[in-house]
Amino acid sequence: MGGTVEVEGLSKTYGSQNIWHDVTLTLPAGEITALLGPSGTGKSVFLKSVMGLVQPEAGSILIDGTDMVRATEAMRLEMRKRFGVLFQDGALFGSMNVYDNVAFPLREHTKKTEADIRAIVMEKLDMVGLVGQEHKVPGEISGGMKKRAGLARSLVTDPEIILIDEPDSGLDPVRTSNLAQLLVEVNAATDATMLVVTHNIELARTMPDNLGMLYRRELVMFGPREDFLLTDHPVVSQFMSGDPEGPIGMSEEVDHRRDEPVDLTPAYPGGTSILTRHAGARPVEVLPRQLTPKSGRPRPAADRHRERVSSGAAQLYIAPDDETDRARSLPRKGLVTRALTSVGDLFALGLDAIRSTFRRPFAVRELLEQFWFVVSVSWIPAMLVAIPFGAVIALQLGTLTVQVGAQSFTGAASVLAVVQQAAPIVTTLVIAGAGGAAICADLGSRRIKDEIDAMRVMGIDPVRRLVVPRVLACVFAAVLLNGLVSVVGVIGGYFFNVVVQGGTPGAYLASFTALAQISDLWVGEIKAVIFGFVAGVVACYRGLNTAPGPKGVGDAVNQSVVVTFLLLFFVNFVITTLYLQLVPGKGA
Numbered sequence: 001m002g003g004t005v006e007v008e009g010l011s012k013t014y015g016s017q018n019i020w021h022d023v024t025l026t027l028p029a030g031e032i033t034a035l036l037g038p039s040g041t042g043k044s045v046f047l048k049s050v051m052g053l054v055q056p057e058a059g060s061i062l063i064d065g066t067d068m069v070r071a072t073e074a075m076r077l078e079m080r081k082r083f084g085v086l087f088q089d090g091a092l093f094g095s096m097n098v099y100d101n102v103a104f105p106l107r108e109h110t111k112k113t114e115a116d117i118r119a120i121v122m123e124k125l126d127m128v129g130l131v132g133q134e135h136k137v138p139g140e141i142s143g144g145m146k147k148r149a150g151l152a153r154s155l156v157t158d159p160e161i162i163l164i165d166e167p168d169s170g171l172d173p174v175r176t177s178n179l180a181q182l183l184v185e186v187n188a189a190t191d192a193t194m195l196v197v198t199h200n201i202e203l204a205r206t207m208p209d210n211l212g213m214l215y216r217r218e219l220v221m222f223g224p225r226e227d228f229l230l231t232d233h234p235v236v237s238q239f240m241s242g243d244p245e246g247p248i249g250m251s252e253e254v255d256h257r258r259d260e261p262v263d264l265t266p267a268y269p270g271g272t273s274i275l276t277r278h279a280g281a282r283p284v285e286v287l288p289r290q291l292t293p294k295s296g297r298p299r300p301a302a303d304r305h306r307e308r309v310s311s312g313a314a315q316l317y318i319a320p321d322d323e324t325d326r327a328r329s330l331p332r333k334g335l336v337t338r339a340l341t342s343v344g345d346l347f348a349l350g351l352d353a354i355r356s357t358f359r360r361p362f363a364v365r366e367l368l369e370q371f372w373f374v375v376s377v378s379w380i381p382a383m384l385v386a387i388p389f390g391a392v393i394a395l396q397l398g399t400l401t402v403q404v405g406a407q408s409f410t411g412a413a414s415v416l417a418v419v420q421q422a423a424p425i426v427t428t429l430v431i432a433g434a435g436g437a438a439i440c441a442d443l444g445s446r447r448i449k450d451e452i453d454a455m456r457v458m459g460i461d462p463v464r465r466l467v468v469p470r471v472l473a474c475v476f477a478a479v480l481l482n483g484l485v486s487v488v489g490v491i492g493g494y495f496f497n498v499v500v501q502g503g504t505p506g507a508y509l510a511s512f513t514a515l516a517q518i519s520d521l522w523v524g525e526i527k528a529v530i531f532g533f534v535a536g537v538v539a540c541y542r543g544l545n546t547a548p549g550p551k552g553v554g555d556a557v558n559q560s561v562v563v564t565f566l567l568l569f570f571v572n573f574v575i576t577t578l579y580l581q582l583v584p585g586k587g588a
């Protein structure tokens with residue numbers, strides 16, 4: 001049987017926006033519970049809080065004794081292995097076909113053979129009617145198929161708690177009913193605790209054992225279907241009948257701002273229920289029929305639920321009308337506080353990436369793919385920039401040394417300028433502009449498609465799986481390209497100094513060997529390592545923290561490139577100053 005989820009006094013804010021506060025409810029073990037509410041009332045935020053993906057400011061979420069609010073990320077990753085989650089659009093990984101998507105949690109968390117994995121995957125695909133479609137990638141299947149594939153993936157590890165975000169979104173009524181029936185069959189077969197977020201009235205009437213409703217930042221009602229569906233609470237009955245008249249308006253923001261209390265007198269006096277109104281002239285005094293498994297398999301949760309209702313253990317909760325709490329608004333964090341928080345989070349991600357580099361299993365394939373990708377998009381621009389850069393430095397220094405009568409130092413000055421300064425900066429600017437921007441866009445679009453959250457709820461750490469390979473790819477690519485850019489820059493400088501400005505080849509090389517030392521060459525590569533690391537961490541940080549929507553991804557890419565450039569010049573200044581102070585020049 002699935003676990004019990006006990007939510008106590010839970011509150012969540014975003015900036016100054018109070019999403020909901022003091023939410024208290026219990027998801028009874030093995031039963032199906034639906035959470036309803038108009039758009040924007042924070043149903044998805046609540047679901048993510050239960051998964052530990054969103055951090056509420058107050059309250060607790062106890063799952064068999066573990067508090068998801070206070071648990072460390074490592075504990076949450078472990079707890080989430082007990083969850084199966086179906087996101088709104090399935091949150092399938094776009095780079096894998098349906099089969100690999102469904103097999104993913106088994107490959108990550110079990111030592112099963114491929115033959116065993118195949119048997120489980122095909123059984124789940126059969127359950128959701130997707131046999132024959134397993135070789136298609138998410139871009140080739142319909143919204144409904146994505147949902148069913150997401151459901152199959154959420155079931156492969158036999159989860160104890162199944163969380164489902166809007167199973168009906170984007171589906172026609174028949175497929176919605178089929179999916180609801182499928183969820184009931186799954187509940188009968190697994191006895192898992194299920195929480196379904198929806199605003200589909202038919203689904204809410206026929207599927208769950210318990211229902212709750214969020215409205216105007218609070219849980220207005222929660223309890224067994226037998227009571228909830230027969231209530232005359234104006235908010236609940238308006239919502240359940242889809243009536244445009246009533247306390248629920250066009251937008252949650254406007255509803256929030258209204259300061260008058262909700263009128264709790266029934267809109268339809270005389271004890272008529274929402275069901276009566278649904279049936280028009282024919283009064284219906286009984287509950288709508290609840291879906292039962294067509295397989296004929298008994299649903300143990302239904303018996304336990306009946307028992308709880310008849311013994312009086314299951315009670316309907318109705319929120320008191322409390323205006324003061326509702327009107328509460330929180331102070332917004334200042335710009336400086338937000339900037340400092342971002343810098344702190346960026347550092348924390350950098351440290352986490354270093355720590356996670358030494359954790360197993362290491363995503364070698366992802367590293368190789370990312371390294372190849374970063375090098376392939378960066379090497380041509382890097383080379384094209386290196387030649388004029390080397391030439392400009394050689395011409396400038398060549399002219400200057402002639403002016404002061406020190407032509408014999410031209411070689412040393414140009415090579416050191418290219419190797420120590422120009423090459424690492426050029427390389428990393430190109431890596432940040434080409435590779436880093438693409439990494440940021442990739443992670444950002446995965447985030448807005450819920451792929452990152454899907455990974456976390458499967459108990460997989462995105463830092464180990466996604467960030468470490470990308471950061472290391474940037475570091476290795478920076479070292480490799482820095483070497484190439486140095487060579488091309490030095491050759492370019494030699495060509496312009498010796499061929500164009502008439503310098504002597506022997507003097508060019510002799511001055512270099514006389515004045516430069518091996519550490520001068522090393523410092524360039526050390527800079528490349530550090531700059532590559534900075535470019536990779538900033539790109540991943542902005543990608544993983546992208547705001548919702550395509551504009552959010554665009555903004556994140558822009559900020560990632562700008563922030564990397566600023567950091568690079570600052571870090572270069574610090575390293576150069578330290579090097580020149582700490583390492584005496586040859587012959588100094």
Ligand SMILES: Nc1ncnc2c1ncn2[C@@H]1O[C@H](COP(=O)(O)OP(=O)(O)OP(=O)(O)O)[C@@H](O)[C@H]1O
Nearest residue numbers: 014017019037038039040041042043044045046199
């Ligand atoms: N990461 C976030 N940052 C800031 N605000 C957020 C974030 N996620 C959600 N919100 C805000 O929280 C509120 C509730 O959003 P949520 O998606 O939970 O609503 P919902 O009830 O699931 O709506 P719908 O039924 O339309 O999906 C919205 O105002 C949304 O803008």
